[in-house]
Amino acid sequence: MSNNAPAHFAGELNERFEHASRRARQVVEFNFNVAGMIVRLCFAGEALVPAICRALDHLKTDATDKPALTINLWDTVSTHTPMLPAPFGIESYGPHGTISGYCNESYQTVYDTNYGILMMLDYSAKRAFWWTRDAAHLPAHEKASPLRTLLHLWTRPMNCSLLHAGAVGNADGGVLLVGRGGMGKSGTALACLAAGMDYVSDDFCILRDDPEPRAFSLYSTAKAGDATLQRIPVLKSMRDSPAEFAPHRQEDEKEVFFLHEHVPSRIVDQLPITAIVMPQVNDGAMSMLSPVSASFMTTHVGPNTLFMLPNSDVSTISIFANVARKLPCYRLLVGSDPTPIADTVASLLPTPHKRTELK
Amino acid sequence: MLASHYQINRPFVIRESFDDEDVIVNLDTGSYFSLNKTGTKIFNLLEAGATIDSASDHMIQTHTGDVAVIDLAVCNLIEQLLTEGLILAVERTESMDNHDAAPIPDDAEEKPAFTPPILEKYTDMQEMLLLDPVHDVDDSGWPARKPDSV
Numbered sequence: 001m002s003n004n005a006p007a008h009f010a011g012e013l014n015e016r017f018e019h020a021s022r023r024a025r026q027v028v029e030f031n032f033n034v035a036g037m038i039v040r041l042c043f044a045g046e047a048l049v050p051a052i053c054r055a056l057d058h059l060k061t062d063a064t065d066k067p068a069l070t071i072n073l074w075d076t077v078s079t080h081t082p083m084l085p086a087p088f089g090i091e092s093y094g095p096h097g098t099i100s101g102y103c104n105e106s107y108q109t110v111y112d113t114n115y116g117i118l119m120m121l122d123y124s125a126k127r128a129f130w131w132t133r134d135a136a137h138l139p140a141h142e143k144a145s146p147l148r149t150l151l152h153l154w155t156r157p158m159n160c161s162l163l164h165a166g167a168v169g170n171a172d173g174g175v176l177l178v179g180r181g182g183m184g185k186s187g188t189a190l191a192c193l194a195a196g197m198d199y200v201s202d203d204f205c206i207l208r209d210d211p212e213p214r215a216f217s218l219y220s221t222a223k224a225g226d227a228t229l230q231r232i233p234v235l236k237s238m239r240d241s242p243a244e245f246a247p248h249r250q251e252d253e254k255e256v257f258f259l260h261e262h263v264p265s266r267i268v269d270q271l272p273i274t275a276i277v278m279p280q281v282n283d284g285a286m287s288m289l290s291p292v293s294a295s296f297m298t299t300h301v302g303p304n305t306l307f308m309l310p311n312s313d314v315s316t317i318s319i320f321a322n323v324a325r326k327l328p329c330y331r332l333l334v335g336s337d338p339t340p341i342a343d344t345v346a347s348l349l350p351t352p353h354k355r356t357e358l359k
Numbered sequence: 360m361l362a363s364h365y366q367i368n369r370p371f372v373i374r375e376s377f378d379d380e381d382v383i384v385n386l387d388t389g390s391y392f393s394l395n396k397t398g399t400k401i402f403n404l405l406e407a408g409a410t411i412d413s414a415s416d417h418m419i420q421t422h423t424g425d426v427a428v429i430d431l432a433v434c435n436l437i438e439q440l441l442t443e444g445l446i447l448a449v450e451r452t453e454s455m456d457n458h459d460a461a462p463i464p465d466d467a468e469e470k471p472a473f474t475p476p477i478l479e480k481y482t483d484m485q486e487m488l489l490l491d492p493v494h495d496v497d498d499s500g501w502p503a504r505k506p507d508s509v
Contacts, residue, residue, distance in 0.1 A: 086500030090493040093502070097491075113491055113502045295377035295393065299481070302375070303384055303391040307487040314373045317384065321375040 005087065006107035010122045012084050013129040017072040020044035020079035032059040033269065034151065035160055035206040035216035037068035047078035047135035052146045055219040058260040058267050069154050070127045071147065077134040083118070096149075096310035103311055108153040110310050115139045121153050128154070144221045144256045145204055151218065152309045160208035160216075161319040164305040167200035167215035167271050168192040173350040174200065174271030176207070176215055176323070177279060178301040184279035184334040186254070187228045188341055194232045195342035196356035198268040199259065213273040213323040220260035220267045229255070231338045234358045238262040263358060275328050275348040282333035287340045289347075292331050294324035365405040365437070365446040372445050374402075385444055389485035392443070398476030401436055405446060411437055424473030436476040443480065 021027045024045025030053060032039045038061065043049050052073065053060075076082055092100045093113060102109035108121040115138075121128040128150050132138065152162040166177035166189040175192075177185045189202035203223065206216040229235055238257045260267045276297055282288070301324075302317040309316070330348070334341055346353035367374065371387040381399045384391040394402060397418075404414040415433040419426050440446045495503040 083499055083501060086496070089500075090496060090502070093491075093493050095488045111502065113493055116502065118501070293377065293379055295375075295380045295382055298375055298377070298382045299391065299393050302382065303481070303484050306373075306384060306386065307389055307484040312386070313370065317373055317375060317382075321377075321382070325377065 006102045006104065006109065006120075007122075009084075009087055009102065009109070010107065010120060010125070010127075010129070013120055013131070014072070014127075016081060016084060016131070017042075017044060017074055017129060020074035020081035023079045023081050024074075031061050031063060031067065032056050033061040033063065034059060034218065035155070035208060035270075038063060038065045039151075040067035040070045042070060042072045044072070044074035044079050044081070047075055048073050048132075048138075051135060051138045051143045054258060055144055055146055055221045058220040058264065059217065059269060068126060071130055071150060072127065073130045075132050075135040077136065083131060083133075098310045108311060110149055110153070112149070115142065117142070119150050119153075121150055123157065140253075140256065144223065145219050148204060148218075149310060151206075153311065155206060156311070156313060156315055159210050159319070160206050161316050162218070162305075162309065163205060163207045163215075163320060164203065164308055165205055165207065165215070165301075166202040167205050167273065168197045168345065169200075169271045169274070169349055170198055170351065170353055172272070173274035173348075174198070174215060175345050175348050176205075176213075176273045176276045176327075177202070178276060178297070178304075179278045179280070180304050182281075184281045184332075186223050187231070187281070187338075188277070188279045188332065188334055188345065190222055190224060190228060190232050190235065191338035191341040192345050193222075193259070193263070193266060194234055194338060194358050195346070195353070196266070196358065197342065197346070197353060198271060199263075199266050200268060200271050207273070207319055207323060209319050209323050209326075213327060214270055215273050216270045217268065220258060222257045222259055223254035224257065225254045231336060266358075273323065273327065274350055275330065276324055277330045277332045277345065277348070279332045279334045282335050284333075284335050286337065287335045287344045288333040289330050289344050290333075292329050294321070294329055297324045297329040363410045364408060364449050365440070366449050367406060368444055368447050383445055388444060389482070389488040390443060391481050391484065392445070393479045393481075395474075395477045397432075397474050398436055398478055401433055401476055402440070402446075405437065405440075418473065421470060422473035423470050428475075429473050432473070432475045436478065439478050443478070 021044040028043040028049055030041050094100055097111045097113050099109040106123055110119045116133050118131045155162050166185045167174050168189050169175055177188050179185055186202040193199045200215050200217045204218055208214050298321045302320050306312040306316050373384040375382045381394040415430045418433055419429050493502045497503055
């Protein structure tokens, strides 16, 4: 395989996108403010627009600045545009669907083998391509956190990092909620939202440490299981129609809530971060906070994001480690009562938080 | 048999240093580690180009404790670091010849007691690196979508 194979493939993908746009008879464009940069999504036709844009709607902007990244998206079924023949064989697929020979300093290529989504990022041209066979069959997680892989790869060389973390707080400070899935990040974030705090994320955000730690919103979605719904019943009023959102949702799967459609004033695009908290679900009712070291936090959190996302490198963990060195770190044993959860998190904010229950 | 010199297995190995310990990640294997202060000192010596003998000598001269115990502990840690793919055995280079190990305190200075190096290993992330082999492709050569993945 020649060294210019990725460049050649990117050129061919661009031709495919243009073909799809002609067949769809339109290109639908939206600009989004992602961590202070403009990301433009260009859709060949409208089929993918609602599924991809809904979780990003709160970041839509009318700004006409030159985009830092333009992502061209299309599907085959609605545009009647078949994908090119794969230029690589099945032996090229690595962990997370990374394509050997098509990932280097200039290009990143990933194929989601579970859901049939091709993604290619061309750093120098500040453009990316995203393709799937049928817009009607997008998986629920792609609707809840769209373009996550591309945005991770895009931020990788910058002084910011897509992190598996939530963030809540107020204008003066925020708490980064970290830890693996199922440890209580979402429940903690939602308990804080229900107590009136500003909400950046419950699961993924962009962390920047320049000059001070700051978390940026990516998705306005939140996920909640049955236990969280019992504890925070106000969420039930924000319930999406499961049949509409994810027709094949399993019973034990968490429900997805599009929060900006219900509490837009609470969904903020960024928060200064003043503490890091690792929730841990506890059997008792009360919540308890205990300080931990920056090294403990990095050991138990950093690798989680590193291995969850494709082609992570040192930047993914070093930004988090630098922030952990600067800020107080805590472990929070999360009890079943949401009020003390929010009060405990609020006690870490630099200015008092005035509790205002969501209705 | 341990080689003379070592280097960090970059770019696969990521190391973040803290006051109390180091966090080390092997991106290739999916394992990650915490290394205590004594281990960090030895790791720093190796990174600066120390041989196994000079690293051991340095630890003996800068700590109190049984010489044989210190020597064995240094050897064992280096073996562990090699086994886990965190360092590689390499040939001597010019830059290594000129390595400047941490200064050795004089006898009047109080030396700390030697505590064994501890490399704690975590493997719970390894499954995320497991390959999901592609078996079926469509007519264009793209992997077929999994039937249960709606």
